[in-house]
Amino acid sequence: MDCKRLERYLSRYLEGELEREQKDKVEEHLACCPSCAGKLKKLEAITAILRRLKPVQPRGDLAALLSEKVQREIGYW
Amino acid sequence: MSGLKSSSAASDTELFGEFSKGDTAAFNKIVNRYQGRLLNFVYRFTGDRETAQDIVQETFLRVYRKRKEYRSTANLSTWIFTIAGNLAKSELRHRKRWHFVPISKETRQDVAEKIADQSLGPNQLAEKKAMERNIQEAIGSLPPKYREAVILRDIEVMSYEQIAQIAGCPVGTAKSRVNRGRLQLQKKLEQIIDQIR
Ligand SMILES: [Zn+2]
Numbered sequence: 001m002d003c004k005r006l007e008r009y010l011s012r013y014l015e016g017e018l019e020r021e022q023k024d025k026v027e028e029h030l031a032c033c034p035s036c037a038g039k040l041k042k043l044e045a046i047t048a049i050l051r052r053l054k055p056v057q058p059r060g061d062l063a064a065l066l067s068e069k070v071q072r073e074i075g076y077w
Numbered sequence: 078m079s080g081l082k083s084s085s086a087a088s089d090t091e092l093f094g095e096f097s098k099g100d101t102a103a104f105n106k107i108v109n110r111y112q113g114r115l116l117n118f119v120y121r122f123t124g125d126r127e128t129a130q131d132i133v134q135e136t137f138l139r140v141y142r143k144r145k146e147y148r149s150t151a152n153l154s155t156w157i158f159t160i161a162g163n164l165a166k167s168e169l170r171h172r173k174r175w176h177f178v179p180i181s182k183e184t185r186q187d188v189a190e191k192i193a194d195q196s197l198g199p200n201q202l203a204e205k206k207a208m209e210r211n212i213q214e215a216i217g218s219l220p221p222k223y224r225e226a227v228i229l230r231d232i233e234v235m236s237y238e239q240i241a242q243i244a245g246c247p248v249g250t251a252k253s254r255v256n257r258g259r260l261q262l263q264k265k266l267e268q269i270i271d272q273i274r
Pocket of ligand 1 (some may be wrong): 002003037
């Protein structure tokens with residue numbers, strides 16, 4: 001497996017989604033290719049950064065606003 | 078209110094059942110259950126908070142109007158996210174340019190964030206803000222298909238099956254979009270990753 005091909009499998013490897021055979025091939029490559037091993041580490045860091053992003057908070061009472069709109073739109077509610 | 082046991086116990090299917098019969102309380106619960114996640118998804122996708130608020134509002138109006146079209150075989154959250162995703166993508170297509178939107182009046186949440194930020198020194202605060210901005214810019218620079226996939230997977234923590242349904246593509250394609258999106262982000266955020274590690 002060459003570097004270009006390995007790139008395609010990195011996320012699935014990270015998420016434990018590869019079949020045994022593919023997983024072995026990926027690991028074989030990673031063991032002897034510091035560049036791809038580094039890329040995997042960074043990919044892991046990216047997912048961690050994204051998961052830690054602070055969620056934006058809704059402003060105002062959307063439910064109240066919407067039920068008002070909806071009631072105006074369809075009188076029989 | 079009709080048949081619902083308690084707000085937290087009602088499943089999406091139960092809620093939707095009540096809602097499609099015309100129960101406003103059930104509709105409100107659906108809004109309250111999903112608005113935060115939707116806002117976050119659309120905000121990360123468009124990079125603009127005001128636009129995101131508008132799109133979330135429009136999404137729920139469409140959920141209301143299309144309630145008869147919903148098939149209970151589909152997952153409610155997937156259906157709602159699909160509507161929001163389509164609105165966000167069409168917003169992106171129609172937007173002429175990235176416009177600057179003035180920050181609207183402060184909410185309690187904003188004030189709370191400011192207070193929390195006061196524990197940081199001015200340099201740390203500036204650094205934190207710059208980092209957040211860089212991350213959002215990098216997300217915003219991804220091609221929309223990759224952007225959507227990465228946000229749904231890594232920020233909304235959805236399954237590939239759900240992502241595929243929302244994006245309207247095969248599961249294998251969803252997986253490859255997530256992978257490509259992450260690889261592009263990794264190149265764009267190389268410096269930040271090194272700082273954090
Ligand atoms: Zn390699």
